[in-house]
Amino acid sequence: MPRPTVAQLVEGVRRGDRLCVGRALTLVENSEPAAWELLRELSPDIGDALRVGITGPPGAGKSTLADALTRELRARGKSLGVIAVDPSSPFSGGALLGDRVRMLKSTEDPEVFMRSMASRGALGGLARTTQEAADVLDAAGKDIVILETVGVGQSELTIASACDLTVVVLVPESGGMVQAMKAGLMEIADLFVVNKSDRPGADEMKLQLIDASRYLIWEGRRPPVVMTSGLKGDGVAELADEVLAYGNWLQEGGRKEKKRRDQARTRIRELVRSGLEERFWAREDIRRALDHAAGAHLEGGASIVEQARKFWDSVRGELGRSEILP
Amino acid sequence: MSRRLKILLAKAGLDGHDRGVKVVARALRDAGMEVVYTGLHQTPEQIVNAAVQEDVDAVCLSILSGAHMTLFPRVKELMDQAGMDDVLLSGGGIIPDDDMAELSNLGVGRLFGPGSSLELIVDYFNEEIPRRRSLSA
Numbered sequence: 522m523p524r525p526t527v528a529q530l531v532e533g534v535r536r537g538d539r540l541c542v543g544r545a546l547t548l549v550e551n552s553e554p555a556a557w558e559l560l561r562e563l564s565p566d567i568g569d570a571l572r573v574g575i576t577g578p579p580g581a582g583k584s585t586l587a588d589a590l591t592r593e594l595r596a597r598g599k600s601l602g603v604i605a606v607d608p609s610s611p612f613s614g615g616a617l618l619g620d621r622v623r624m625l626k627s628t629e630d631p632e633v634f635m636r637s638m639a640s641r642g643a644l645g646g647l648a649r650t651t652q653e654a655a656d657v658l659d660a661a662g663k664d665i666v667i668l669e670t671v672g673v674g675q676s677e678l679t680i681a682s683a684c685d686l687t688v689v690v691l692v693p694e695s696g697g698m699v700q701a702m703k704a705g706l707m708e709i710a711d712l713f714v715v716n717k718s719d720r721p722g723a724d725e726m727k728l729q730l731i732d733a734s735r736y737l738i739w740e741g742r743r744p745p746v747v748m749t750s751g752l753k754g755d756g757v758a759e760l761a762d763e764v765l766a767y768g769n770w771l772q773e774g775g776r777k778e779k780k781r782r783d784q785a786r787t788r789i790r791e792l793v794r795s796g797l798e799e800r801f802w803a804r805e806d807i808r809r810a811l812d813h814a815a816g817a818h819l820e821g822g823a824s825i826v827e828q829a830r831k832f833w834d835s836v837r838g839e840l841g842r843s844e845i846l847p
Numbered sequence: 848m849s850r851r852l853k854i855l856l857a858k859a860g861l862d863g864h865d866r867g868v869k870v871v872a873r874a875l876r877d878a879g880m881e882v883v884y885t886g887l888h889q890t891p892e893q894i895v896n897a898a899v900q901e902d903v904d905a906v907c908l909s910i911l912s913g914a915h916m917t918l919f920p921r922v923k924e925l926m927d928q929a930g931m932d933d934v935l936l937s938g939g940g941i942i943p944d945d946d947m948a949e950l951s952n953l954g955v956g957r958l959f960g961p962g963s964s965l966e967l968i969v970d971y972f973n974e975e976i977p978r979r980r981s982l983s984a
Contacts, residue, residue: 524981539899539900540899540929540930540931542900543899543900543901543902544902546902547902551850609881610876610877612877613876613877613878613879614851614879615851615875615876615877615878615879615880615881615882616851616876616881616882617872617873617876617882617884618881618882618883618884619884621883621884621885621897621901622884622885622886625885625886625893628896628897628900629893629896634900635900636900636901637881637883637901639851639881641851
């Protein structure tokens with residue numbers, strides 16, 4: 522099969538053709554020039570899917586839970602996209618993408634499209650192009666797109682800025698973390714899950730989370746706490762209820778627009794920031810100018826601030842002339 | 848943001864020996880590739896289904912059960928039907944040389960028996976995949 526054109530991929534994605542969706546995801550993942558054209562063409566088809574993030578510390582059983590939730594939502598007639606992000610090795614740049622093997626039951630269903638992505642050095646749990654990958658699955662007609670990753674909650678690329686609903690999955694052993702109210706991970710939750718809830722300490726964890734949730738009220742809604750056992754299937758129906766109820770609730774009162782506006786704001790800012798990083802600050806001439814300014818400072822001349830001002834004055838015009846976006 | 852080779856490692860059929868495939872998985876990861884492992888007891892349909900969704904550059908079957916003359920051709924057939932003719936089909940396990948030759952005639956790529964050098968496998972993928980998928984160096 523000859524390499525498909527962007528137009529063919531666009532048409533294929535809209536039809537939900539799996540080969541086209543798979544190839545479109547690869548284009549987007551690698552930020553190839555054709556990817557931007559593809560996303561532009563698909564933009565009228567993007568926006569309807571409910572984006573659900575599933576995050577939490579390693580070992581919380583997120584993949585197993587995502588698998589169970591996917592099957593439950595399928596039973597209720599929803600079509601699903603799932604993107605699971607795993608960290609790339611900082612040494613080799615490679616990755617073992619091990620979530621698929623835990624999601625075997627749901628991925629046999631033709632209405633479920635699952636893709637594994639490596640973080641490729643991005644911090645915050647998502648890869649830099651995970652949002653765009655979710656866009657493709659959205660455009661392919663999926664009702665719900667699940668993003669699953671290990672949560673760190675500290676950077677721009679956190680799952681919270683990418684999703685409409687952020688589910689934080691904890692286990693009874695996570696107690697110490699809740700006590701410490703670890704910044705980021707706790708604050709982003711729209712819904713808490715206590716997984717492996719058959720283990721001792723589950724009820725205590727639930728009470729702690731209910732208590733903590735009072736600080737997380739948004740638009741009058743306090744994040745609920747759901748008890749589950751991903752392996753056994755306990756609580757999964759309730760989790761699905763909460764996810765779907767949230768989706769409906771979001772549609773009212775302009776809440777979805779607020780969320781989407783926040784997401785767009787973050788994405789635009791991130792595109793500009795990474796564009797600057799890769800296409801401006803990485804330039805040879807700019808680096809040389811910076812080196813020069815640093816050297817001049819050491820030669821006992823101006824202060825750092827003055828040196829910075831000189832540097833900035835020398836490059837700001839260049840910035841205005843530069844192309845930093847794809 | 849550089850492109851990485853993406854490899855699907857699959858255990859097809861009844862064969863439950865997964866140590867070898869896991870060793871290969873780690874070696875490929877250490878060579879900078881992104882590796883998806885399907886787990887045990889996959890049918891050819893499940894394997895190709897995963898390969899399509901993950902848009903992999905190579906599908907590798909690990910077969911120590913002797914069922915390779917059934918499974919490799921079947922997976923190849925499904926891959927062709929799915930439009931994946933530029934995707935490498937490779938793998939390893941317990942496969943006699945004669946069978947390797949026959950499979951090669953069917954379009955299956957190089958196969959690696961027990962004791963194969965991991966370095967050799969990595970080199971093979973790095974050379975063969977860009978050639979097939981017309982990737983720039």
